[in-house]
Amino acid sequence: MQDLKKYFTEGLIQMAIILSLCGVMVDEGLEPYLPASWHERILGPTSALTQTQFHNLRNRLEDGPGLHAKNVDLDSFFTARRLLGLVHSLDRLQVPPAELETWLVQREQDPLPVGLPGQASRLAREPPGIERVQLTSSLESRPLVLTLHEDADDEEEDKEEETDVHYHTGALNEGEEEEDTVLQHFCNIGREGGPGSSGGVNNGELPQNEQECLRLLEETFPFTEEQQFHDAGGGRGELELQSPGSEPSGSSILPSTNPFLDLELQWQDLLAIMEPQNNAGCDTSAFEDTQNSRATETFETLHQNQGVDGTEADLVMETWSQPGSLRPPNQSEMEPVLLPLTPTEELDDHSSASSSGVSGVYPLQSPPDHVDLLAQDPSPDLCLGISAEDVMNRQTQDLVATPESSSSPENVHCSGDCTNIQAGNAATRGLYMSPSGDFLFDEDGIEDDDGLLSPLTDLIGDAAILDEISLLDMALEEGFNPEMTARLDEEGYLLHSETEADSDSGLSLAFSLSQASPCASEASSYSSSSSTSSSDSADESLFSEDEDAVELCDGPHMEMEVTIKQEEEEELGAVGGSYPDHAMQTFHQSDQEKKLLSGLPWHLGHDHTYHQPMSSSSSPSLPVGKMSTKQSRSSVRRNSALPYHYSSHTSDAKMWSHDERRARALRVPFSNELIINLPVEEFNDLLASFQLNEEQLTLIKDIRRRGKNKVAAQNCRKRKMDVLLGLNDEVSSLMRSRSRLLREKQEAMRNLQEMKHRLKMLYQEVFSRVRDGEGRPLNPVEHELRFELDGSVGVASSRRGGRTPLTKGNRKQRDKKK
DNA sequence: GCCGGTTGTCATCTA
DNA sequence: CGTAGATGACAACCG
Numbered sequence: 001m002q003d004l005k006k007y008f009t010e011g012l013i014q015m016a017i018i019l020s021l022c023g024v025m026v027d028e029g030l031e032p033y034l035p036a037s038w039h040e041r042i043l044g045p046t047s048a049l050t051q052t053q054f055h056n057l058r059n060r061l062e063d064g065p066g067l068h069a070k071n072v073d074l075d076s077f078f079t080a081r082r083l084l085g086l087v088h089s090l091d092r093l094q095v096p097p098a099e100l101e102t103w104l105v106q107r108e109q110d111p112l113p114v115g116l117p118g119q120a121s122r123l124a125r126e127p128p129g130i131e132r133v134q135l136t137s138s139l140e141s142r143p144l145v146l147t148l149h150e151d152a153d154d155e156e157e158d159k160e161e162e163t164d165v166h167y168h169t170g171a172l173n174e175g176e177e178e179e180d181t182v183l184q185h186f187c188n189i190g191r192e193g194g195p196g197s198s199g200g201v202n203n204g205e206l207p208q209n210e211q212e213c214l215r216l217l218e219e220t221f222p223f224t225e226e227q228q229f230h231d232a233g234g235g236r237g238e239l240e241l242q243s244p245g246s247e248p249s250g251s252s253i254l255p256s257t258n259p260f261l262d263l264e265l266q267w268q269d270l271l272a273i274m275e276p277q278n279n280a281g282c283d284t285s286a287f288e289d290t291q292n293s294r295a296t297e298t299f300e301t302l303h304q305n306q307g308v309d310g311t312e313a314d315l316v317m318e319t320w321s322q323p324g325s326l327r328p329p330n331q332s333e334m335e336p337v338l339l340p341l342t343p344t345e346e347l348d349d350h351s352s353a354s355s356s357g358v359s360g361v362y363p364l365q366s367p368p369d370h371v372d373l374l375a376q377d378p379s380p381d382l383c384l385g386i387s388a389e390d391v392m393n394r395q396t397q398d399l400v401a402t403p404e405s406s407s408s409p410e411n412v413h414c415s416g417d418c419t420n421i422q423a424g425n426a427a428t429r430g431l432y433m434s435p436s437g438d439f440l441f442d443e444d445g446i447e448d449d450d451g452l453l454s455p456l457t458d459l460i461g462d463a464a465i466l467d468e469i470s471l472l473d474m475a476l477e478e479g480f481n482p483e484m485t486a487r488l489d490e491e492g493y494l495l496h497s498e499t500e501a502d503s504d505s506g507l508s509l510a511f512s513l514s515q516a517s518p519c520a521s522e523a524s525s526y527s528s529s530s531s532t533s534s535s536d537s538a539d540e541s542l543f544s545e546d547e548d549a550v551e552l553c554d555g556p557h558m559e560m561e562v563t564i565k566q567e568e569e570e571e572l573g574a575v576g577g578s579y580p581d582h583a584m585q586t587f588h589q590s591d592q593e594k595k596l597l598s599g600l601p602w603h604l605g606h607d608h609t610y611h612q613p614m615s616s617s618s619s620p621s622l623p624v625g626k627m628s629t630k631q632s633r634s635s636v637r638r639n640s641a642l643p644y645h646y647s648s649h650t651s652d653a654k655m656w657s658h659d660e661r662r663a664r665a666l667r668v669p670f671s672n673e674l675i676i677n678l679p680v681e682e683f684n685d686l687l688a689s690f691q692l693n694e695e696q697l698t699l700i701k702d703i704r705r706r707g708k709n710k711v712a713a714q715n716c717r718k719r720k721m722d723v724l725l726g727l728n729d730e731v732s733s734l735m736r737s738r739s740r741l742l743r744e745k746q747e748a749m750r751n752l753q754e755m756k757h758r759l760k761m762l763y764q765e766v767f768s769r770v771r772d773g774e775g776r777p778l779n780p781v782e783h784e785l786r787f788e789l790d791g792s793v794g795v796a797s798s799r800r801g802g803r804t805p806l807t808k809g810n811r812k813q814r815d816k817k818k
Numbered sequence: 819g820c821c822g823g824t825t826g827t828c829a830t831c832t833a
Numbered sequence: 834c835g836t837a838g839a840t841g842a843c844a845a846c847c848g
Contacts, residue, residue, distance in 0.1 A: 419834085680836065705837090710826060712838055717825085 420512050659703045666696045676707030770795060 659672055668675075669690050678686060683704065687697065767785055768777050778795060786796045 325848065377828070706827060709828080710837095711838085715838085716840055 662699055666699050672703050675704045
C-alpha cells in the first residue's frame with residue numbers, strides 16, 4: 001500500500017495522466033512536472049535501488065543511484081553470468097528484453113540526438129551476448145507473448161532477433177547515427193518532429209499514426225494475428241510496433257506500420273487505462289492486457305523519446321511501472337532489461353504468485369507480459385530486490401484489480417503495475433504458455449492464483465526454466481517453499497514437545513531417567529497446565545480418536561495386550577474376573593490412547609515414570625500381597641511387551657495394576673491414562689459419554705486423583721531435591737565466599753600492620769626532629785607527639801601530662817630555625 | 819533382617 | 834464448590 005500511496009500521492013497521479021496524454025506529447029508535458037529529483041521521490045526506497053539484488057548490483061557497478069542505477073554494466077553482468085551460468089538462462093528467460101525494445105523504440109521515436117550518448121555508451125559496453133538477450137527478449141515481448149509460446153522457434157527467432165538486435169544496438173551504440181531501418185524510422189520521426197522535441201514530432205504524426213494504427217489493428221492486429229505477426233516477424237514485428245512515430249518503412253526488419261500500431265496501441269492503452277474497467281479487463285481479456293502493457297510500453301517509448309532526459313523519462317516510466325519497479329532512466333532501460341531477467345523472473349514469480357494469491361483477477365499477467373516485458377523490467381527491478389516487493393506487487397495488483405480505482409492516473413499506474421506483474425509472469429510463464437496466446441496467459445494467471453509457490457514450482461517444473469532460474473531463485477524457492485515451512489513447523493512442534501519433555505525430565509530427575517517411558521507420560525504439574533491449554537484441540541481430536549479406538553480397537557497390539565491381560569487375570573484370579581471383549585477392547589484402547597496421548601503436548605511434557613504404570617494398564621495387575629514372585633513375571637512380561645515401560649520397581653506395576661484391577665473389575669471403559677491425563681473438560685465429557693455408576697465414577701476420580709498426585713509427588717520431590725541441591729550449591733558458594741573473605745581479611749591485616757609500622761617509623765622520624773625551646777631534642781620518655789582532631793600536632797609531656805600545643809607551623813618554624 | 823532410597827498414596831492446604 | 838497443584842507423612846518395595 002505504501003508503494004501505491006507513493007504513486008498516488010500528490011501529483012503523481014496527475015503526472016501519470018499527463019504522461020498518458022503525453023502519448024502524443026510526452027516531453028512537453030512531462031518537463032514541467034518532472035524535476036530531476038522526481039525519480040527518487042516517486043520511486044522512493046523501493047525503487048530500482050530496492051530491486052533485485054542482481055539489478056542492484058549492476059546499478060552499483062555502473063551508474064549508481066538514480067535511473068542510471070538500474071543501468072547495468074553489461075560486461076560485469078556478462079561475466080557474472082558466465083560465472084554463475086545463470087547468464088545463459090537469463091538470456092532465454094529474461095523478460096527484460098522487452099525493456100530493450102522499449103529503449104530502442106524510444107531511441108527511434110526520440111529524436112536520435114536526445115539521450116543517445118549515455119545509452120550509446122552503454123550499448124557499446126554491453127557484450128554481444130547481452131545484446132542478444134535484450135533483443136530476443138524485446139522481440140519476444142513485442143511479438144506478444146505468443147512468441148513465448150513458441151519455444152522451439154524461440155531460439156531461431158532469437159538468432160534472427162540477435163541480428164536485428166545487433167543492428168539496433170549498433171545504432172544505439174553509434175548514437176543513432178547508424179542507418180538501421182528501425183532507427184531510421186525513428187530517426188525520421190524524430191527528425192520530423194525535430195530532434196529536440198520528440199513530443200512535438202509525435203504530435204504532428206499522431207493523427208496519421210492513429211488512423212494507420214487503427215487500420216492496422218483492424219487488419220492485422222487481431223489477437224490471433226498478433227501471434228501470426230509474432231511468428232512471422234518475431235522481433236521485427238515488435239520493432240515495428242514499437243516504432244510509434246516511424247513511417248512505414250520498407251525495411252524488411254521493421255515494418256513502418258508497426259510503429260503506428262504502437263501509437264494506436266498506446267492510445268488504446270491510454271483510453272483503456274482511463275477506463276476504470278480496463279484494470280479488470282486485463283484479467284478478462286488478453287487483448288486488454290496487451291493494451292495495458294502496450295500502454296506501458298508507449299509510456300516507456302515516450303519516456304525514451306524524451307531521450308536524454310533520464311529524469312523525466314524515468315519519471316514517466318516510473319509512473320507506469322511503479323508498482324513493480326521503475327525502470328532506470330534512459331540507459332537503464334537497456335540494462336534493466338538484461339539484469340532484471342533473472343531477478344525479474346523471480347520477481348515475476350513472486351509478483352505473479354502474489355497477484356494470483358491476491359486475486360484471480362489478474363490472470364492476465366502472461367499476455368501483457370509480452371508487451372509488458374518492457375514494463376516487467378521495471379517491476380522486477382523493484383519487486384525483485386525485496387521480498388516485501390511481493391507484497392507490493394500484490395497490493396498494486398489489488399489496486400489494479402479494482403476496476404473502479406482506474407481513474408486516469410491511477411489507472412495508468414494500475415495498468416502499469418498489472419503490466420509489470422504480468423510481464424514478469426509472462427517472462428517466466430510465457431515459456432510455458434502454449435501457442436494459444438493471450439488466453440494462455442489467463443491460464444497462467446489461474447495457475448498463479450494458487451499462490452506464490454505455484455510460479456516457483458512451475459519454473460522448477462520447466463526444465464528450460466530451470467536452466468534459466470538462478471541459484472538465487474532456488475534459494476528463494478526453498479525459502480518460500482511451503483513444505484519446508486510445514487516441515488519447520490512440524491519440527492518446531494516436535495522441538496517444542498521435546499523441550500517440554502526435557503523440562504519434564506528435568507523435573508522428574510532421576511525418576512525420568514530410570515523409568516522414562518516412551519509412552520504417554522502424565523503431564524507434569526509444571527507443564528500440564530500450559531500444555532493442556534495448548535493441546536486442548538489436539539486432545540479433543542485425540543479423544544475422538546480414542547473413542548473410535550475404543551470401539552474399533554484391533555491389531556497386533558491388541559493381541560499382545562490381550563494375552564498379557566489374560567495372564568494377569570489368571571494371576572489375579574477372581575478379582576478381575578473374565579473381562580468381556582468390550583472391556584478388553586477398552587483396555588486395548590488404552591494402549592492406543594497411550595499412543596495418541598503420547599502425541600499430546602502435555603503428555604509429552606510429563607514425567608515418564610509413573611505413567612508407565614498407566615501404560616502398564618495392559619500389564620497384569622497383581623495383588624499387592626502376591627506381587628513378589630508374580631511381579632517379576634509381570635515385569636518381565638512388561639519388558640517383553642513394553643520394554644520402555646520397564647522400571648526397576650514392580651511396585652508401579654502393582655500399584656497400577658491395583659487401580660487397573662479395580663477399574664477392570666468395575667469395567668471402566670477407558671484407560672487410566674485417559675482418566676489421568678485428559679483435561680478436566682474432556683474428562684467430564686468422557687464420563688458423560690459413558691453411563692457409569694457411582695462406584696465407577698468414584699474409582700475413576702480416585703484414579704485420576706492418585707495419578708495426578710503421583711505426578712505431583714514426583715515433581716514435589718524433584719523440587720525438593722532441587723532445593724537441596726540448590727542449598728548445597730549455595731553452601732558451597734558461601735564457603736568459597738567465606739574463604740575469599742578470610743583471605744581478604746588477612747590481606748587487610750597485613751596491610752594494616754604495614755601501615756602501623758610505617759606510621760611508627762614516621763612518628764619516630766618526626767619526633768626526632770622536634771626540638772624544645774632551647775633547641776634540644778625532646779626526650780621520648782618525657783614527651784610525645786599528640787595529633788589533634790583538627791589536624792594540629794602538639795608535644796605533650798608524658799611526665800606532667802601537660803601538653804604543649806605544637807602546630808605544624810611551629811614545628812616547621814622550629815625546623816627552619818634548626 | 820535391617821537400612822537407605824524410591825515410589826505411590828493419602829491428607830491437607832492453597833490457588 | 835470443584836479442581837488441581839503442592840507438600841508432609843506414611844507405607845510398600847527394592848537393592
